[in-house]
Amino acid sequence: MQSEDQRKSLGAFVRARRESMTPEGHDRRRRTPGLRREELAARAAIGTTWIAWIEQGRDVRPSAETLARLAGGLSLSAAERDYLFSLAGRHDPIDLSARAGASAPSAIAALVGQMDWPCYALDPAWSICAANGAARRLFIGLFEYSEAPNLLRYVFAHPAARQLLPDWSGRAARLLAEFRRDYGHGMADPRVTNLVLGLQDESPEFRAAWNAQTVLAREGGERVFQHPDDGRLHFTQHTLSDVERGDFRVVFLEPG
Template sequence: MQTDEQRRLLGAFVRARRESMAPAGASRRRRTPGLRREELADLAGIGTTWVAWIEQGRDVRASAPTLARLAVALRLSRAERDYMFALADRRDPDLTPAFPAEAAPPALAAAVEALPWPAYGLDPAWHVCCANAAARALFVGLFDGETQPNLLHYMFLHPAARALLPDWHARAERLLSEFRHDYGRSLADPRVRAVVERLRADSTEFASLWERQAILAHEGGARGFDHPAGGPLNFFQFTLADVERGDFRLVFLRPA
C-alpha cells in the first residue's frame, strides 16, 4: 500500500529527473529547466495529466507498464528505476533475471572466502554457487562428484544429509519452507522449476511437504550437526541477501 510519503517522494523524484533533462533539438532559453511535462508525456506515451498528478503526489496509482514507459523516457539508471518502482509500490515488469546466472556474484564469492567459518552462496535455484573450505568439510557428501551441487537435492536425496543432521525432518521442513519463500520471485527461471520437478518426482517426502504450502522467512538460528569426523557440532546460522543480486543468498555458520 503506497503511503502519502511515498507519493510525495515519487513526485519530487520524477519532477527532478524531468527538469534535469535537456530538451531535444536546438538549444533555446526557457522559463523552466529541462523538459516540459507535455514533452515527457509524449516521450513516455502517457497523458500530460498523469505526469502532473504523479509529480503532485496524488493518489493515482500508476500501473507498472505506465511507470516502465516513464522510466525509459526519463532515461533512469537501474538504481534509479528500482527506487522509482519502490516508491510507487509496484513490481517492475522488466525486472527479470538474466539466464544463465550460475556464477557467484563477485561480492558474494569474496565474502564466502573471507569468512573463517563455514560459508556458502546460493543462486535462485539453490545451487551452491560458491563455498569455502570450512563449508566443504562440514557438509559431508554435498560436493562429492557434483560440479554444481544443489542444497535441496542434498537434503532430500543424499543419505549423508540424514546422517549429518540429527533433526533431519525439522531441518528439511524448514529448508523447504524458506525455499518456497523465494520461489514466487523465481518462477521465470527454468532451473528453479527443474529443481522442484525433479524433487517432486524423486522424493515422496519433498512432494508431501511441497503440497503443504508452508512459507518461512530466512531467520537463521541454532543448527546442530553430527559430523562423522568432528562429532557433535553446534553453530548459529545467518542468511543474508547478496548486495549485487538480491536473488542470491549468503549463508554462514558461526560456531555456537
Template sequence: MTSDEQRKLLGAFVRARRESLIAERSGRRRTPGLRREELADRAHISVTWVTWIEQGREVRPSADTLDRLAVALCLARAEREYLFALAEREDPADPFAVLPDDAPASIVTLVENVPWPAYGLDPMWNLCCANNQAQTLFTGLFEGADQPNLLRYTFTHPAARELLPDWEKRALRVLAEFRRDYGRKHGDPRVQSIVDWLCEKSDVFRMGWGRQTVAEREGGRRSFHHPTKGLVTYVQHTLADAERPDFRLVFLQPDG
C-alpha cells in the same frame, strides 16, 4: 495500497527526472528538459498516464508501465529501485538481474578465511561461494556442472538423505526458512521457477510447501552422517551482508 504521500513522491520524482533530461532537439524552449508528450512518446504510454502519475493521482501504474518509464527516464539502478519502491511494484527487469549476482566481497572474504565449513547463499539459495571444508562436508552437492543449490540438493540428491540425520524433518525446516525469503522476492521468476521445479520433482517439498510453514533461519546444533568421517556435529551461524541482505554467510563451527 500506495499512500497519498507515496503517490506525491512518485510524481515529484518522475517530473524532476523528466525535467532534468535533455531533449534531442531542444532549440528555444520555455520548459526545462522533456515535455510530457516527449516522455510519453519515449515510454510508449499515453500523455494522460504521465500527467496523472506526475500529479500524484490515485492511479497505480503497472510494472510494465514503470519499466518503460524507467528506461525512458534513463534511470540509474538506485533511481530505478526508488521508482518501483514508491509504486509498490516488483521490478520485472530485476529483482536481482540489475543487481550483481556475484557474492558480496565481504562474504567471499569470510568464506575463504573461516577455518570451518562455510558458504554463501544467494537469493535463489545457490551456493555462490564455498570453501574446501564445505565442499568436503556436503557430499555430492558440488558434483557436475550445475550451479550448486541448497534446496535442490536437500530435496532431490540421494547423498543428502544419507548426510542429514532425520532427513525429512531437516528438509522441511530448510523449506520453512526458504519460504521466509520467498515472501520478500516472490515476484522474481527465477525464484518461482525453483519452487515449481521442486514441487514437480519432490513429494516432500510439494507437501511442505502446501503447509505454508515459515521460520527464521536460526543457528544451533547440526549433525551430519558423513560417509568417511562418521557422525560430526557443528553449531551453525548465519549472517547477512549489510549492503546485500538477500545474501547470507553460513558457517559451521565444530561442536566440542
C-alpha cells in the same frame, strides 16, 4: 497499498529525474529544465496524463508494465528503478537477477572467500554461487556433480543430506518454509519456478511440504550435523542479506 507519503515521494522523484534529463537537440531557448512531460511520454510510450498524475502524487495505481516503460523512458539505473517500484508498491516485471547471470556479486564472493568458518552464498533460486573450503568439506556430496549446486535439491534429493542432517525431516521442512518467503519475490525468475516444478516431481517429501504452504523467516540458531569423517558438529547459523544485491543470501556457520 501506497501511503500518501509514498505517492508524494514517487511524484517528486519522477519529476526530478525528468527535469534532470537533457532534451534531444539541446534547445537553449527552452525555459523549463529537462524534458517536458509530453517528451517523456513519447520516450516511455505512456500517456502524458499518467505522468502528470504520478508527479502530482494523485491516488492512481499505474501497472507494473506502465512503471517499467516509465523507468526506461527516464533511463533509470538499477538502484533508481528499484526505488521507483518500491515507492509505487509494485513488483518489477523485469528480472534483474536473471539478467545478471549466475555468478555471485563481487562483494559476496570476496566475503565468502575470506571466512574461515563454513560460509556460502545463495542466489535467488538458492543455488550455491560461492562457497569456501570449509563449507565444501562440511556439506558432503553437495559439490560432487556441480560447482553451483542447489541447496534445496541437495536436501530433498541427495542421499548424503539425510545422513548429514540428524533431524532431516524437521530441517528440510523449515528450509522449504524459509525458501517460500523468497519465492514470493522470485516468481518471475524461470530458475526459481523450474526448481519448484522439478522438485515436486523428484521428491514426494518436497511436494507434501510445498503444498503445506508454510512460510517462515530465515533465522539463525543452532545447527547440528553428523559428518561421516568429523563426527557430530554443532554450529550457530547466521544469514546476511542485502549485501550488494538484496536477492542474494550469505550464510555462515559459527562453530559451537
